[in-house]
Amino acid sequence: MVLAxxxxxxxxxxxxNASAQQSAAAxxxxxxxxxxxxxxxxxxxxxxxxxxxxxxxxxVLLLHGFPTxxxxxxxxxxxxxxxxxxxxxxxxxxxxxxxxxxxxxxYSFAHFADMIDTLLQELGATRYALxxxxxxxxxxxxxxxxxxxxVSALIVQNGNAYEEGLQDFWDPIKAYWAANTPANRKAxxxxxxxxxxxxxxxxxxxxxSRISPDNWVHDQALLDRPDNxxxxxxxxxxxxTNVPLYPQFQEFFRKRRPPTIIVWGKNDKIFPAEGxxxxxxxxxxxxxxxxxxxxxxxxxxxxxxxxxIRDFLDRKAGSP
Numbered sequence: 001m002v003l004a005x006x007x008x009x010x011x012x013x014x015x016x017n018a019s020a021q022q023s024a025a026a027x028x029x030x031x032x033x034x035x036x037x038x039x040x041x042x043x044x045x046x047x048x049x050x051x052x053x054x055x056x057x058x059x060v061l062l063l064h065g066f067p068t069x070x071x072x073x074x075x076x077x078x079x080x081x082x083x084x085x086x087x088x089x090x091x092x093x094x095x096x097x098x099x100x101x102x103x104x105x106x107y108s109f110a111h112f113a114d115m116i117d118t119l120l121q122e123l124g125a126t127r128y129a130l131x132x133x134x135x136x137x138x139x140x141x142x143x144x145x146x147x148x149x150x151v152s153a154l155i156v157q158n159g160n161a162y163e164e165g166l167q168d169f170w171d172p173i174k175a176y177w178a179a180n181t182p183a184n185r186k187a188x189x190x191x192x193x194x195x196x197x198x199x200x201x202x203x204x205x206x207x208x209s210r211i212s213p214d215n216w217v218h219d220q221a222l223l224d225r226p227d228n229x230x231x232x233x234x235x236x237x238x239x240x241t242n243v244p245l246y247p248q249f250q251e252f253f254r255k256r257r258p259p260t261i262i263v264w265g266k267n268d269k270i271f272p273a274e275g276x277x278x279x280x281x282x283x284x285x286x287x288x289x290x291x292x293x294x295x296x297x298x299x300x301x302x303x304x305x306x307x308x309i310r311d312f313l314d315r316k317a318g319s320p
Contacts, residue, residue: 033081048096049089052081062088065134069095093231102230113142132159138242153317154260165275177240204267204294253282259316260286265297
């Protein structure tokens with residue numbers, strides 16, 4: 001498996017000059033996964049998604065976080081798509097999906113889960129491993145509650161399902177939940193600024209030289225679209241509806257015992273490691289890895305995470 005990954009890892013992470021010819025020779029004659037960029041219209045909204053891999057392969061659904069999009073999985077997708085059918089959607093208001101005006105569209109995690117459910121039905125994906133990161137956790141876990149029998153495995157990366165994971169960073173957001181006032185709403189605008197977007201990609205990272213500035217430039221350009229501030233503030237408020245569901249998420253873990261791997265950036269201030277450890281209460285057989293990284297761990301720990309994830313999928317979710 002590591003040898004199969006080597007050509008793509010070289011291309012993503014940079015091969016030494018001395019081995020460049022070997023890398024080229026390894027790629028020669030070996031199929032390179034093709035990523036398709038597609039749209040599906042759901043309830044009048046164009047939902048963008050990336051798709052790669054064999055149509056009959058086991059499905060891996062990649063669910064992104066805030067403030068990014070399926071763009072966060074651009075490097076991981078080719079490392080899975082030789083065998084797996086990988087589907088990575090953008091939620092409405094994110095990435096390349098439509099962003100209806102916030103007073104005319106229900107920006108909520110329940111709605112997102114319903115739309116992703118519809119997308120999967122349209123694509124004929126009736127069983128899937130879930131990659132859950134940040135906002136992707138409540139979207140994916142809501143999906144799991146709707147169709148527990150469809151979940152083949154869980155890949156959890158800084159995706160919260162426990163109140164222990166809502167630490168100091170969340171205090172201003174909790175104040176907004178407690179009192180939905182204009183002042184409390186306005187106080188969260190700082191979370192949508194270029195400085196905060198850059199912070200999410202750089203804080204706690206083990207190796208900043210691996211973090212492309214394109215990340216926060218790309219995300220901030222999308223955040224700065226007209227009305228997007230209001231969309232994101234609506235979602236900050238709606239996040240409160242996920243917390244009462246935590247016991248149901250945890251019951252799903254205990255009852256269904258899905259094969260699970262946890263690959264968590266331990267230096268993340270948004271979803272800190274305090275939210276990772278409780279998974280082991282309900283999923284004692286989970287494979288647990290705390291990484292020297294921050295919120296977007298794939299950006300500097302891809303070389304560690306991709307082999308772990310691929311090996312896990314091959315052992316636990318390698319058949320459709």
